[in-house]
Amino acid sequence: MPITVTDELPAIAQLRHENVFVMPQSRASTQEIRPMRLAILNLMPNKVETEVQFIRLLANTPLQVNVDLLRLDTHRSSENSEQHLDMFYRYFSDVKEQNYDALIVTGAPLAHLEYDDVVYWQELQAFFDWAEHHVTSTLFSCWAAHAGLYHHYGLKRELKEDKLCGVFKHHCYFDHGALTRGFDDEFLVPHSRYGHIDVDKINTCKDLVILAGSEKVGAYLIKNHSGSQVYITGHPEYDADTLQKEYLRDCEKMANAPLPENYFPENDTTKRPSKTWQSHAFLLFSNWLNYYVYQTTPYDINLVSQDVRTNNYAE
Numbered sequence: 594m595p596i597t598v599t600d601e602l603p604a605i606a607q608l609r610h611e612n613v614f615v616m617p618q619s620r621a622s623t624q625e626i627r628p629m630r631l632a633i634l635n636l637m638p639n640k641v642e643t644e645v646q647f648i649r650l651l652a653n654t655p656l657q658v659n660v661d662l663l664r665l666d667t668h669r670s671s672e673n674s675e676q677h678l679d680m681f682y683r684y685f686s687d688v689k690e691q692n693y694d695a696l697i698v699t700g701a702p703l704a705h706l707e708y709d710d711v712v713y714w715q716e717l718q719a720f721f722d723w724a725e726h727h728v729t730s731t732l733f734s735c736w737a738a739h740a741g742l743y744h745h746y747g748l749k750r751e752l753k754e755d756k757l758c759g760v761f762k763h764h765c766y767f768d769h770g771a772l773t774r775g776f777d778d779e780f781l782v783p784h785s786r787y788g789h790i791d792v793d794k795i796n797t798c799k800d801l802v803i804l805a806g807s808e809k810v811g812a813y814l815i816k817n818h819s820g821s822q823v824y825i826t827g828h829p830e831y832d833a834d835t836l837q838k839e840y841l842r843d844c845e846k847m848a849n850a851p852l853p854e855n856y857f858p859e860n861d862t863t864k865r866p867s868k869t870w871q872s873h874a875f876l877l878f879s880n881w882l883n884y885y886v887y888q889t890t891p892y893d894i895n896l897v898s899q900d901v902r903t904n905n906y907a908e
Contacts, residue, residue, distance in 0.1 A: 602681055604644040611649065628657040629694045629886060630894060632728075634720065635662060635682075636701035636737065640674050643699055646830040650878040656887055658695075663688065665720065668713040685720055689727075692897035694890040695882065696728040700735030700828070704787045705752065708743060718744055727898050729890040730821055732881060738824040739788045742815070745822065746798050750788040758785050758836065759854030760869060761827075763813050765805045771884035772816060772823065772877070773804050780873040782827040783836055783856075784810055790826075814877075820885040829874035833866055 631651065637643040644662065651658055664670075664682040698720075708714050721744050724731045733741040742748040760783050765776040792812050795801055805814040815824040828835070836853045840862070843850035858864040891897060 603641050607645050628659045631658050631695040632661045632663050632693045634698045636699050653875045654879045654882050665713045665716050667716045692894050693728045695886045696724055696731040698733050698737040730885040732823045734825050738826050748790050748794055750790050752787050753789055756787050760856050761810050763805050763807050767804050772880050775876050781870045782829050783831045784827045833868035
């Protein structure tokens with residue numbers, strides 16, 4: 594089944610070019626089913642690219658999902674995307690009284706800022722608290738994962754001198770769990786971050802479980818016991834050339850920018866990188882939508898705010 598988005602959203606053209614099944618709202622309104630309601634809080638400056646990356650993964654499931662794009666009231670993006678935001682995004686203040694089956698909070702290019710120095714940090718904290726009572730399951734991506742772990746559990750990240758950047762092997766620690774169902778013993782995921790939260794600190798939180806990671810990257814996939822929170826410290830949503838674009842931007846800002854590890858063929862920047870993590874990304878998002886959202890959210894979406902779960906598949 595398809596993802597349902599606003600008919601005029603620019604991302605639709607790119608998704609259809611990739612043979613992704615996207616249904617316009619005008620057609621979806623004729624189907625008598627209860628679609629999942631999912632919101633994406635997009636904190637990235639490159640709005641359309643980020644929309645494409647996440648919607649692509651959401652579309653590869655048998656579930657119909659209606660997507661709302663959200664913005665914070667106190668977060669102003671660059672001028673060249675303000676018109677796009679006005680057309681396709683809703684303010685947090687406009688949806689505070691609504692419920693969603695699922696929510697994705699994207700990363701943000703705020704690697705070296707303390708949380709209290711982020712202009713919209715106070716509102717983002719309120720948003721995190723709102724999600725706990727109005728969303729069945731929230732997926733936090735990269736910077737948002739660290740921010741969410743800090744807000745909910747007081748786990749403060751450390752900023753490393755060297756950037757963790759490249760495509761790395763990961764190991765599945767709980768292959769019998771719902772979220773990791775079907776994962777290979779080893780799988781690849783891109784990372785691009787300075788922030789790091791020590792595994793031992795995470796393990797001190799009784800409500801958190803590390804499902805996958807490695808010695809190199811630390812904890813990659815984390816969840817709380819109810820499944821209402823899922824934290825991803827990497828970037829399974831990345832395109833094949835996203836790390837390449839980031840590397841070229843770094844080269845403009847600094848001499849001897851670090852080369853992404855295990856990314857360029859033979860470490861030759863003139864050769865095209867392969868997307869070796871796509872199968873994992875599709876499976877992860879499919880498992881999340883199925884087991885942590887569809888199988889647990891109440892049919893009456895008004896009951897989400899009452900924390901009513903039809904089943905608990907989020908083991």
